[in-house]
Amino acid sequence: MKKILGIIGSPRKLGNCEIMVKEISRQISIPHELNLLRLQDFKILPCRGCYQCLYNTGQCVLEDDLAPVINAMIDADALIVSAPTYFLSVNACIKGLLDRGLSFYSQIEKLWHKPAVGVVTAGIEGKEGYSLLGIQSFLKLILAENKGSRIVYGALPGEVFMNPENKQTAAELAGALFEPCVEKKGACCPLCGGDTFRFIENNRVRCMLCSNSGIMTLQDGAPVFEIKKSDHELFLSKEEAVKHRQWLLGMKSRFVGQKKSLKKITGSYIKQGSWIKP
Numbered sequence: 001m002k003k004i005l006g007i008i009g010s011p012r013k014l015g016n017c018e019i020m021v022k023e024i025s026r027q028i029s030i031p032h033e034l035n036l037l038r039l040q041d042f043k044i045l046p047c048r049g050c051y052q053c054l055y056n057t058g059q060c061v062l063e064d065d066l067a068p069v070i071n072a073m074i075d076a077d078a079l080i081v082s083a084p085t086y087f088l089s090v091n092a093c094i095k096g097l098l099d100r101g102l103s104f105y106s107q108i109e110k111l112w113h114k115p116a117v118g119v120v121t122a123g124i125e126g127k128e129g130y131s132l133l134g135i136q137s138f139l140k141l142i143l144a145e146n147k148g149s150r151i152v153y154g155a156l157p158g159e160v161f162m163n164p165e166n167k168q169t170a171a172e173l174a175g176a177l178f179e180p181c182v183e184k185k186g187a188c189c190p191l192c193g194g195d196t197f198r199f200i201e202n203n204r205v206r207c208m209l210c211s212n213s214g215i216m217t218l219q220d221g222a223p224v225f226e227i228k229k230s231d232h233e234l235f236l237s238k239e240e241a242v243k244h245r246q247w248l249l250g251m252k253s254r255f256v257g258q259k260k261s262l263k264k265i266t267g268s269y270i271k272q273g274s275w276i277k278p
């Protein structure tokens, strides 16, 4: 039997995130067991940026609950992730886990392209800010294969299902989870399916999900994106993810090699300002 892990980013019990995950599970036709993980139940400390996990085969120096979360992800055949919009983005526990993402790089082989769907809930239509990009980035950077990510609206716990269309959204995500990915077309990045872009120099656009850039033209009034791969894209294949891990591993020797010149830069800032402590 398939094992599905529901990752709930909301602290609210039986809130919109939790019931969306459960509804998606109800509508999956394949027999499966649903395991649930509420991120707020786990102590996930802020990343210290020391890179030790990369050299310690994934073992972070911080003593917290990261390992059981990663193990649950490894153990699952597929993921359903949901998060509420808090102040125009996914709430902090999703970003907090993602910030520990260097630990995921040691597990590329075990985590790569687990099928996943994402749901963002928001209280006010149009006030979701960049939360959809937040959940899409989360799925990408935990190395999952995003089979579909959607926003649903509802402020009060349970309110999402006052709109029957949201049950349909759950059905669509349920149907997509174990299906092959459909080819990306239309107003999205042809490389990764991202639909958030930044306008950059020379009338070019950059996809905020895979970091590749290109041009946007209008065909019959509809935007069409031509995006080409670049050097520091956010990997589209497992090989590129492994290559990125190698690049990160090279950071230590780059640091050692440039330590003296870096100290010259930082040294003059040591004594400036007074630190306020808690």
Ligand SMILES: Cc1cc2nc3c(=O)[nH]c(=O)nc-3n(C[C@H](O)[C@H](O)[C@H](O)COP(=O)(O)O)c2cc1C
Residues within 6 Å of the ligand: 010, 011, 012, 014, 015, 016, 017, 018, 083, 084, 085, 086, 087, 088, 089, 121, 122, 123, 124, 125, 127, 128, 129, 153, 154, 155, 156, 157, 158
């Ligand atoms: C602290 C906080 C900030 C919020 N910020 C936004 C926001 O910026 N935009 C929005 O549309 N809804 C916002 N909401 C509403 C929630 O996204 C919405 O109620 C959501 O359905 C909550 O999901 P839950 O029931 O699973 O917790 C906010 C809610 C809280 C508690």
